[in-house]
Amino acid sequence: MSGGAEHEERAYVYMVRCAGGQLYTGWTNDPGARLHAHKTGKGAKATRAMGAKRFAYLERCADKSDALRREAALKKLPKAKKEALCGEWEGKNLPRLSVATRADAADILEIYNWYVLNHTATFQVTPSTLEEYEDWVDNTRKVAPLLLARDAEGKLLGYACAHRWHPREAYDWSVESTIYCAPDARGLGVGTLLYRALLEVLDACGYWNVYALVADPNPASEHIHQRLGFSCVGRTPHTAYKWGWLGLSTWWLALRSGSEKPAPIRLASPEETAAILKKYGSI
Incomplete structure (x- = not known):
């Protein structure tokens, strides 16, 4: 979201x-x-x-x-x-990018639960627990590296990751992107930096399609997705109720095109990921 x-x-x-x-x-x-x-x-x-x-x-x-x-x-x-x-x-x-481990779950959870309690970027209304998010980090890293942005003092500014778009095997080459920035880091370019790095990592893994779900309306988020090459492929009104009825828009970016049988997905190696993050300011 x-x-x-x-x-x-x-x-x-x-x-x-x-x-x-x-x-x-x-x-x-x-x-x-x-x-x-x-x-x-x-x-x-x-x-x-x-x-x-x-x-x-x-x-x-x-x-x-x-x-x-x-x-x-x-x-x-x-x-x-x-x-x-x-x-x-x-x-x-200045953001410094790195790859998350289970030890980063508490910092990630602090950002996410702020959105649960204070924002409609997520439709979740009950805060998650640390135990849940430690497992979430482990499961997320099975899909693609989970990226972090921290400042010079180590404060987490934001994170970016991907999840399976659908559990059935035929969807193996499609993922949903997730980007969250710390409340005080919004508007600083952190989200765009993380997003660009994430898309390169997903391309290195061999994914074909990236989808994003955006609370509707949200012109700022839509502008970012358009700038990154996403297209809006659907809007549904009155999708969820959180402090009022909300719509949902679905955005799609094709990393590859063609009709051939796709190669199996593989996780980008630590070396590949490090080379990508270096372009964007890795720790």
Whole structure:
């Protein structure tokens, strides 16, 4: 599952890097959605004119009032101090990719259960247990390597993996992708980085089709899937009820095409996986 609406109120102050190097300062309660609005010309007049590219700085605040005060303070800083803040933040938050083991289950579970309790990106409503997720990690790694992104201090920023699309043998060459980012890491490019690495790993394993289920509507998630080459192949309204009725869209990406009998799936070797992750910034 990907995308969806958030149930928990949060507040952030941010600086967005624009196409010409300028910095735009603002506040938001949803970093991912706000960056998407800036990049598509729906955020602010300034970013429409300058062309928003990415977050250069993001700071969690206690509430909206705190975020507004911090926003005002940042706007008063000279450009050099703003750049120093951005440089320090970017150095700390640059994602380092690695492959998960059973020992990473607790960190993965912390992110996932936040979405269970606060977001419609998953339709699960009851939090999972550590024991369940330790087994989940082991089972997931049988399909393809489970990828992690951590910051310089080791904090988990997000994870990406794949599961069988259907249990019957004829579906062996099709998988469903799963991407989750830590709440404070959304909008930082972590999800796209993990997704691109995951797709390369799945291609190395010999898979033909990747499917993604997206809570509907979710323009930001749909934009990411479109950018990565996915096509929407179906929408079903009133599919699930979580704080209200939700729809579901199915997205499909073909990694291969043809009519020949496919070769058996094999797990990408540690060496192959390491070479792919190195391209995206492995630990």
